[in-house]
Amino acid sequence: MVNAELVNGQTLQPQEREVDHPSSLVALFGKDQPLSLDCGVDLAPFQIAYQTYGTLNAERSNAILVCHALTMDQHMANVHPVTGKPGGWLAMIGPGQPIDTDRFFVICPNVIGGCMGSTGPASTNPDTGKPWGLDFPIVTIPDMVRAQAMLLDRLGIDTLFAVVGGSMGGMQVLQWCVAYPQRVFSALPIACATRHSAQNIAFHELGRQAVMADPDWQQGRYFERGTHPHRGLGVARMAAHITYLSDAALHRKFGRRMQDRDLPTFSFDADFQVESYLRHQGSSFVERFDANSYLYLTRAMDYFDIAADHDGVLAKAFRGTRTRFCVVSFTSDWLFPTAESRAIVHALNAGGARVSFAEIETDKGHDAFLLDVPEFIDIARAFLQSAAAARGLTSSGT
Amino acid sequence: MVNAELVNGQTLQPQEREVDHPSSLVALFGKDQPLSLDCGVDLAPFQIAYQTYGTLNAERSNAILVCHALTMDQHMANVHPVTGKPGGWLAMIGPGQPIDTDRFFVICPNVIGGCMGSTGPASTNPDTGKPWGLDFPIVTIPDMVRAQAMLLDRLGIDTLFAVVGGSMGGMQVLQWCVAYPQRVFSALPIACATRHSAQNIAFHELGRQAVMADPDWQQGRYFERGTHPHRGLGVARMAAHITYLSDAALHRKFGRRMQDRDLPTFSFDADFQVESYLRHQGSSFVERFDANSYLYLTRAMDYFDIAADHDGVLAKAFRGTRTRFCVVSFTSDWLFPTAESRAIVHALNAGGARVSFAEIETDKGHDAFLLDVPEFIDIARAFLQSAAAARGLTSSGT
Numbered sequence: 001m002v003n004a005e006l007v008n009g010q011t012l013q014p015q016e017r018e019v020d021h022p023s024s025l026v027a028l029f030g031k032d033q034p035l036s037l038d039c040g041v042d043l044a045p046f047q048i049a050y051q052t053y054g055t056l057n058a059e060r061s062n063a064i065l066v067c068h069a070l071t072m073d074q075h076m077a078n079v080h081p082v083t084g085k086p087g088g089w090l091a092m093i094g095p096g097q098p099i100d101t102d103r104f105f106v107i108c109p110n111v112i113g114g115c116m117g118s119t120g121p122a123s124t125n126p127d128t129g130k131p132w133g134l135d136f137p138i139v140t141i142p143d144m145v146r147a148q149a150m151l152l153d154r155l156g157i158d159t160l161f162a163v164v165g166g167s168m169g170g171m172q173v174l175q176w177c178v179a180y181p182q183r184v185f186s187a188l189p190i191a192c193a194t195r196h197s198a199q200n201i202a203f204h205e206l207g208r209q210a211v212m213a214d215p216d217w218q219q220g221r222y223f224e225r226g227t228h229p230h231r232g233l234g235v236a237r238m239a240a241h242i243t244y245l246s247d248a249a250l251h252r253k254f255g256r257r258m259q260d261r262d263l264p265t266f267s268f269d270a271d272f273q274v275e276s277y278l279r280h281q282g283s284s285f286v287e288r289f290d291a292n293s294y295l296y297l298t299r300a301m302d303y304f305d306i307a308a309d310h311d312g313v314l315a316k317a318f319r320g321t322r323t324r325f326c327v328v329s330f331t332s333d334w335l336f337p338t339a340e341s342r343a344i345v346h347a348l349n350a351g352g353a354r355v356s357f358a359e360i361e362t363d364k365g366h367d368a369f370l371l372d373v374p375e376f377i378d379i380a381r382a383f384l385q386s387a388a389a390a391r392g393l394t395s396s397g398t
Numbered sequence: 399m400v401n402a403e404l405v406n407g408q409t410l411q412p413q414e415r416e417v418d419h420p421s422s423l424v425a426l427f428g429k430d431q432p433l434s435l436d437c438g439v440d441l442a443p444f445q446i447a448y449q450t451y452g453t454l455n456a457e458r459s460n461a462i463l464v465c466h467a468l469t470m471d472q473h474m475a476n477v478h479p480v481t482g483k484p485g486g487w488l489a490m491i492g493p494g495q496p497i498d499t500d501r502f503f504v505i506c507p508n509v510i511g512g513c514m515g516s517t518g519p520a521s522t523n524p525d526t527g528k529p530w531g532l533d534f535p536i537v538t539i540p541d542m543v544r545a546q547a548m549l550l551d552r553l554g555i556d557t558l559f560a561v562v563g564g565s566m567g568g569m570q571v572l573q574w575c576v577a578y579p580q581r582v583f584s585a586l587p588i589a590c591a592t593r594h595s596a597q598n599i600a601f602h603e604l605g606r607q608a609v610m611a612d613p614d615w616q617q618g619r620y621f622e623r624g625t626h627p628h629r630g631l632g633v634a635r636m637a638a639h640i641t642y643l644s645d646a647a648l649h650r651k652f653g654r655r656m657q658d659r660d661l662p663t664f665s666f667d668a669d670f671q672v673e674s675y676l677r678h679q680g681s682s683f684v685e686r687f688d689a690n691s692y693l694y695l696t697r698a699m700d701y702f703d704i705a706a707d708h709d710g711v712l713a714k715a716f717r718g719t720r721t722r723f724c725v726v727s728f729t730s731d732w733l734f735p736t737a738e739s740r741a742i743v744h745a746l747n748a749g750g751a752r753v754s755f756a757e758i759e760t761d762k763g764h765d766a767f768l769l770d771v772p773e774f775i776d777i778a779r780a781f782l783q784s785a786a787a788a789r790g791l792t793s794s795g796t
Contacts, residue, residue, distance in 0.1 A: 039664035254596045274600050
């Protein structure tokens, strides 16, 4: 854990500090460059915090955009400035990894609505000088992608060699291909869907209710009141975390094993290892994530529904696309089961797209996309290498 | 909802009234008849509240014990005294139903640790005159069954014609067959397991943390403080309720349909029908259930592990049993999936038991056991009729 520090005369906790003054590159967009949101609001000014790895080639043709999942952020391949832990996607990004930073220029932006430096509900509202809180407008997955497109314009990158992401990141990948098909050469949407299921909305609503039930949430004004809904957010995280793992993974990791004892205590202590593990997941999450941001990002996922924006016909969304797709799912992922990925593949086929599909056999559940699952990593590597060859990128990325 | 009323000079809410003075028959056990609990405590005095339906025959051979699930109670086939709603298992119990009240004498006790009249954490601790709260000893599934056996002794019933129950009720059925094999002629354990899985413990722990995170929980002393952890218990219920349904059932019932509107509100209102449904499930539950009781009963399920008490060998638990079994699971039940029922069947087979097994095809999830699923009802009826014939019970139950 990185210590609190003084910013503008205020002592801020590490996570609070990152909100307005991130340990990342920042693209500022002024009043004259609003982000036009689906809810009808023009957000301006706003900022996008992002990390980059590798070097943009002279042709500006080797850029890979990596879109992060709900509770991840832009710190994919560097030490995290709040937790001090290694990057969040080292299995995928780095020298010699599938997203090879010796070869590609990798851009990882924090999403709009996030809490690691891109404008979101924890950011300071310039009109009030206080955190936005629930006055922040509702953002959608298309809004996140629109902001990323503005960032790429700012960076002078017209066409992305690839867009890659899992879970909420995969939703952004799909939205990129729908909204800006001509800007995406290849796409790798992983463990995701074109719309959020009723069960997934239910789990998100549960998490939001847990946050909002915490009196310390203070109707979203906790920063000003000096409180923080740690308990509610911790419960929300516990619920979400169960959905990220499979029953088999939980059984393999913990089974019914007791925590540092052989016999039950006959109490409400964390007798079982799985209980202490979940409690730890809850308590560590609240130190690095903003509660309101959690509300906004879960809402964005719930609203996501590509077909709804195309007369209910998913194939229409991808009609005529020239992007090369590789769609990946995991057998034990019950949050975004393989059926969701098959629906993407069917729609892409119907739209005449070039698409490959891989269902990876693993018991690691939804979380598998972040882990070093060799078959998955190999497929990602092969897909990006083949796409790079088709794009005429040499092995050095130039 | 039934109104509050005056008991002993105090205005009690309907649920609070039921705790010590239930609208049920009550068997009182005095200081000389303690319930010997697994945690080492002798609980005395204590009481068991129970409903009965039908008539015990002269041979006392037509009694069916029905064991209730976690959030159910003894009001299986009568109007509920707190909610005013019809009985909880009318699909199974009643005249002409599989558990035919014209033929069988049906006993439905509230479990020890419950909150509808059997002694539990909401009951008055005779030593203090205040609710037990967390001073109540931890109870287990074997404890529940031990108390039921004492009730049957009191009623003069030596052998049960059948023991029937789903979910936590099914755990009690299995425990009956293990602890008192000679007292059970036939057993119908439904949608259950011989031990709680890591994922199920995780969901229970989530629910407990939600309750205990609510400041109104007051370390379990909410009755005395005049508060109630409605928000925490509501969140716990929402989480549990998701696990009771299948993804397919949620999709069929709600899909992504909006609540009384066509377009999203771009807010945290319950835009989706599944959100309002869940909120309703949470808020209605807290009016009829005690929060501490929820902690105790989930804990009892977590601790349940028949094999652990038999050198880790499940078959040992059932060796030599003469009970006739019918084990039932549902294809879309992901809380107690069919694999758990198969494990029961394998152990019974290894123990030389007489067992039939049915996996019912339905998309209704775990909740299916409470619903009018024709194939399930038919199988329950056929099993009980065949067992009744073997028991020499005539169609009138005499």
